[in-house]
Every structure is written in structure tokens, then in C-alpha cells.
Amino acid sequence: MNLSPRQSEILSIARAMGRVMVDDLARHFDVAVQTIRRDLGELADLGHLDRIHGGAVPRQGMVNIAYERRRKLNAGGKAAIAAAVAARIPENSSIILTLGTTTEAVAQALLHHRNLTVITNNMNVANTLCANPGCEIMVAGGALRRSDGGLVGALTAEFFAQFKVDIAVLGASALDHDGDLLDYDLAEVRVSRAILAQARATYVVADHTKLTRSAPARIASLSEVAKLVTDQPLPPDLARRCADWGCEVVVAPPVP
Amino acid sequence: MNLSPRQSEILSIARAMGRVMVDDLARHFDVAVQTIRRDLGELADLGHLDRIHGGAVPRQGMVNIAYERRRKLNAGGKAAIAAAVAARIPENSSIILTLGTTTEAVAQALLHHRNLTVITNNMNVANTLCANPGCEIMVAGGALRRSDGGLVGALTAEFFAQFKVDIAVLGASALDHDGDLLDYDLAEVRVSRAILAQARATYVVADHTKLTRSAPARIASLSEVAKLVTDQPLPPDLARRCADWGCEVVVAPPVP
DNA sequence: GAATTCATTCGATTATATTCGTTTTTGACC
DNA sequence: GGTCAAAAACGAATATAATCGAATGAATTC
Numbered sequence: 001m002n003l004s005p006r007q008s009e010i011l012s013i014a015r016a017m018g019r020v021m022v023d024d025l026a027r028h029f030d031v032a033v034q035t036i037r038r039d040l041g042e043l044a045d046l047g048h049l050d051r052i053h054g055g056a057v058p059r060q061g062m063v064n065i066a067y068e069r070r071r072k073l074n075a076g077g078k079a080a081i082a083a084a085v086a087a088r089i090p091e092n093s094s095i096i097l098t099l100g101t102t103t104e105a106v107a108q109a110l111l112h113h114r115n116l117t118v119i120t121n122n123m124n125v126a127n128t129l130c131a132n133p134g135c136e137i138m139v140a141g142g143a144l145r146r147s148d149g150g151l152v153g154a155l156t157a158e159f160f161a162q163f164k165v166d167i168a169v170l171g172a173s174a175l176d177h178d179g180d181l182l183d184y185d186l187a188e189v190r191v192s193r194a195i196l197a198q199a200r201a202t203y204v205v206a207d208h209t210k211l212t213r214s215a216p217a218r219i220a221s222l223s224e225v226a227k228l229v230t231d232q233p234l235p236p237d238l239a240r241r242c243a244d245w246g247c248e249v250v251v252a253p254p255v256p
Numbered sequence: 257m258n259l260s261p262r263q264s265e266i267l268s269i270a271r272a273m274g275r276v277m278v279d280d281l282a283r284h285f286d287v288a289v290q291t292i293r294r295d296l297g298e299l300a301d302l303g304h305l306d307r308i309h310g311g312a313v314p315r316q317g318m319v320n321i322a323y324e325r326r327r328k329l330n331a332g333g334k335a336a337i338a339a340a341v342a343a344r345i346p347e348n349s350s351i352i353l354t355l356g357t358t359t360e361a362v363a364q365a366l367l368h369h370r371n372l373t374v375i376t377n378n379m380n381v382a383n384t385l386c387a388n389p390g391c392e393i394m395v396a397g398g399a400l401r402r403s404d405g406g407l408v409g410a411l412t413a414e415f416f417a418q419f420k421v422d423i424a425v426l427g428a429s430a431l432d433h434d435g436d437l438l439d440y441d442l443a444e445v446r447v448s449r450a451i452l453a454q455a456r457a458t459y460v461v462a463d464h465t466k467l468t469r470s471a472p473a474r475i476a477s478l479s480e481v482a483k484l485v486t487d488q489p490l491p492p493d494l495a496r497r498c499a500d501w502g503c504e505v506v507v508a509p510p511v512p
Numbered sequence: 513g514a515a516t517t518c519a520t521t522c523g524a525t526t527a528t529a530t531t532c533g534t535t536t537t538t539g540a541c542c
Numbered sequence: 543g544g545t546c547a548a549a550a551a552c553g554a555a556t557a558t559a560a561t562c563g564a565a566t567g568a569a570t571t572c
Contacts, residue, residue, distance in 0.1 A: 004551090032552070037528070054526085108301075128303065131303030131315050137399070138399055139398060140397045141397030141398070141407075278518095287562075288563045290519095291563070310571095
């Protein structure tokens with residue numbers, strides 16, 4: 001999409017002033033505030049600006065817009081799941097955190113746990129948990145994927161093979177009606193499978209939006225998993241299947 | 257969640273002053289103390305601050321004060337060295353970047369190189385080069401050291417053993433008169449030695465402050481190194497020795 | 513134990529998303 | 543050129559959501 005002249009000017013004003021306000025811009029261009037809002041919204045979608053209440057600021061850094069948007073998608077549900085998972089991870093334990101925005105929310109929720117050992121192939125998780133001094137962090141080696149800060153590939157799987165942890169927190173791109181965990185990227189699936197083998201218990205985190213999606217590669221079945229933590233009740237047939245498998249389904253209560 | 261402008265400013269005030277008080281901030285921004293409290297609470301939840309009674313202090317996680325200071329120390333010299341090194345790294349090549357603030361400056365200077373493969377055990381380097389889409393990044397696995405974002409340990413050394421690169425850019429804590437590269441941490445030294453073995457050519461980066469320092473562990477001798485890039489001429493005896501060894505000494509011209 | 517400071521709730525204000533109808537622009541065709 | 547239909551841009555109205563400040567009682571510091 002091309003920028004309108006007004007949008008270009010908004011952008012240069014924003015960059016020059018460090019911040020623009022909706023009202024000021026509406027007066028400056030003599031248009032309605034809704035029009036300005038639309039412009040700002042589009043500029044934000046294109047990654048040029050960040051919306052703030054009442055205006056916008058030029059975006060600094062952060063390479064990946066699509067990923068930022070994914071992170072905001074159902075942020076409430078993810079926070080709820082994260083809190084529920086964190087409550088089920090005891091202090092003084094060792095865990096693996098994998099890729100995915102939900103997993104990153106779990107890392108946020110673990111900021112105040114003490115004496116954790118966290119092994120992760122997610123740069124965002126590592127950066128987040130840096131702020132928790134009571135947490136030893138092992139970063140898995142591998143090729144860095146810009147789109148989400150993930151470390152993937154054969155070397156990553158090998159790395160995980162050297163550990164054995166209490167709990168693995170596994171993300172997934174999709175969760176189908178048969179209870180299969182699915183993903184888009186085969187390299188990532190291999191890593192996930194290696195992780196599954198190295199954990200005494202596996203918790204899968206997946207918000208309800210994952211139930212309506214599909215993906216080509218299969219990671220595992222919920223039958224191999226100890227808990228599924230989600231934010232809305234499962235469809236009855238899947239819930240029954242989980243019960244048969246002994247996979248505990250945790251529906252996280254919303255956090256206020 | 258995105259930080260509001262006020263939250264960002266609170267954060268930078270906190271980092272600059274070492275501490276912020278609720279009342280002061282409320283007066284400074286001309287808002288109610290409850291509003292400030294809310295901001296501080298959110299910043300604390302995000303791991304940026306720690307609440308104390310009446311205010312907050314910056315959380316020292318990865319935002320290591322000592323490290324930040326080291327990074328600012330002789331920043332000009334480091335930038336000069338970085339530019340000189342970047343000029344000597346051709347595009348379409350594979351390199352290793354190790355720990356150290358000077359190495360991080362090199363990463364900064366490589367932001368516009370194309371088609372690089374960079375292998376690093378430095379989280380800061382990885383985060384920086386994320387912004388360069390023409391650069392494939394491999395992150396070495398290992399234990400994350402909060403003080404400098406370094407990945408160290410036996411696993412890290414093993415990881416590097418699987419690669420062979422054109423150039424390794426090696427940092428060092430100290431450089432003594434005999435031309436020995438020294439470091440404080442034995443685990444890091446092991447990694448550095450593993451790297452030395454995996455590179456067709458090694459460039460050592462060390463600004464002049466490293467010449468007056470010492471450290472207990474020996475990484476290698478300059479005789480094993482192709483180039484030493486520094487920011488001020490070496491003492492004559494060391495310069496002569498480097499010449500004998502065939503180690504080219506590059507004195508980087510200051511950048512304007 | 514007195515005084516701050518804090519967390520929480522509530523309501524008021526303001527900003528936002530969304531929808532809809534109007535105006536303007538565009539481009540194709542006669 | 544002129545006409546028309548489709549598309550885009552815009553503004554108004556509405557419901558939703560975010561922000562802020564005041565009030566309350568609990569927790570804390572001294």
C-alpha cells in the first residue's frame with residue numbers, strides 16, 4: 001500500500017517531534033479526528049508508528065510486525081493460560097520453554113519464581129527471564145529465525161537431547177479434533193519432538209484460537225501429554241478423549 | 257504490552273537516577289500518585305523495575321550496570337576498531353563473533369553487510385544483527401551469563417566445534433606485554449580456544465585499555481592470530497614481536 | 513500507634529473501533 | 543468532452559474500551 005501525502009507528512013512530523021497527537025493532527029490538516037485515526041492505524045499496521053493513547057510515536061527497532069500482532073492476538077487468554085501454568089510449576093524445578101507467543105507469556109509469568117532452571121530455544125524467553133535473577137537460563141543453539149526469535153534446526157534438537165527436565169512447556173500452532181498437536185515448520189516439529197522425549201511431564205499451552213486452525217506437520221498427540229492448558233472449554237468429544245488418555249485439561253480462569 | 261511515553265520516561269529516569277519516588281514522579285508528570293503507582297506496578301510486572309516502598313529501582317537483570325559502564329568505556333575507540341574490522345570482513349563470508357563489548361560494536365558495524373553467516377555466543381550480538389536481514393545468525397547454545405549476555409560452558413565449546421568459518425573476531429579481557437590474550441573466566445577461555453581452532457583467520461579486537469590490564473587465564477598468543485585491531489599504537493617491543501609473528505597490527509583511525 | 517504507602521474499587525472522562533451514509537475521485541465507455 | 547458506475551476518502555454516530563483520579567480499607571514503615 002502506498003502512503004497518502006498526508007500520511008507521509010504525519011510520519012515525518014512524528015519522526016521530527018518524537019510524538020504526534022490525534023487532535024493536533026486533525027487541526028493541522030483540518031480533517032476529522034477519525035480520519036487521522038485511520039491514518040495512524042494504517043501507519044501502525046505498516047510498522048511505521050506505534051499507537052499510544054491519544055496519538056502515536058515512531059516505531060523503534062522491533063523487526064517483526066506480524067509477530068507483534070500475533071502476540072497481541074488474544075493476549076488476555078494467553079495471560080490467563082500463562083498464570084495457570086506458572087501456578088503449576090513449582091520453584092526449584094527445571095523446565096523447558098519452547099517457541100510461541102503463549103510460551104513467552106509463560107516466561108513473563110515466571111518472573112518471580114525462584115531457583116528455576118529454564119532451557120529454551122526462544123530468544124524472547126531468554127531475554128525476558130534475564131530479569132529474574134533466581135533463574136538459571138540455558139539457551140539452545142541453532143539457527144536464529146528472525147520471524148519469532150526462535151532457534152531451530154538439527155543442532156537445536158541435539159542440544160535438548162543432553163538434558164532431562166521436570167516439565168516441558170510446549171506451544172503448538174494448531175490443535176485438531178483428534179487431539180493432535182500440529183505445526184507449520186518441520187524443523188520446529190523435530191525440535192518439539194526431541195523436547196517431548198526429554199521431559200518427565202509435558203504441559204501443552206494452546207489458546208482456543210488454535211482449535212480452529214490447522215497445520216501440516218504433526219508434533220505429537222495429546223495422549224503423550226500430562227496437561228493441556230487452554231483458555232476456553234474444549235469441544236465435548238475432544239474433552240472426553242483427553243479424559244480417556246489421562247491428559248488433564250486445565251481451563252485457565254481469566255485474569256482481570 | 258506497549259509502554260506509554262510516561263512509562264518510558266519513568267524508566268529512563270529510574271535508570272539515570274538509580275531510584276524514583278512516587279511523589280516526585282506524580283509532581284513531575286502532574287498526575288495523581290495512583291496513576292504513577294499503576295505505571296510502576298506495570299513496569300514491575302514487565303520486569304523492568306523493582307518496587308520499593310515509596311518508589312522503585314531499576315531491576316538489574318541483563319541490564320547490568322557494570323556492563324553498561326564497560327560498554328561506554330572508550331566507546332569512541334571501540335567504534336573505530338569496529339569500523340576497521342567491518343571494513344576487513346568481506347560480504348558473503350562466514351564469521352564468528354564472541355563475547356565482549358568491542359565485539360558487540362563490530363556487530364553494530366556489520367549491520368549493512370550482506371549475505372553474512374554469523375555464529376555467536378553473545379546474545380547482544382544476536383539481538384543486534386537481527387536487524388540485518390542479509391545476515392544468517394547461528395546462536396551457540398550454553399548457559400546464559402546475565403552479566404554480559406554471554407553463552408558459556410562446555411556445551412558452547414562443543415557447538416562451535418561443528419563449524420568452520422572464514423574469520424573469527426575474538427575479544428579479550430586483557431593483552432599482556434608478551435602478546436598473550438588473557439581472560440578472567442576459564443569457561444570463556446575454553447570457548448575462545450575452541451573458536452580459534454575453527455577459523456581460517458582470527459582477528460583480535462582490543463582497545464588500548466586492555467594493554468594495561470591483566471587477567472589470570474590465558475586464551476592464546478598473538479602469534480596464532482592473523483590481525484590485531486586496536487585504537488592506539490602498540491608499545492614498540494610488542495609491535496616488533498607481532499611483526500615477527502606475522503600478526504598484522506591495525507590501528508583503527510578514529511571515526512568522526 | 514501514627515503516619516505513610518499500598519491495592520482495589522468505582523465513576524467520570526476521554527480515546528477508540530466500527531458502522532453507515534455522503535462526498536469526492538477514478539476510470540471506462542459512449 | 544460527457545456520463546455513469548465503481549471505488550475510495552471522509553465525516554458523523556454509536557458502542558466499546560482505556561485512562562485517570564478519588565475514596566476506601568489494609569499493609570507497611572518508623
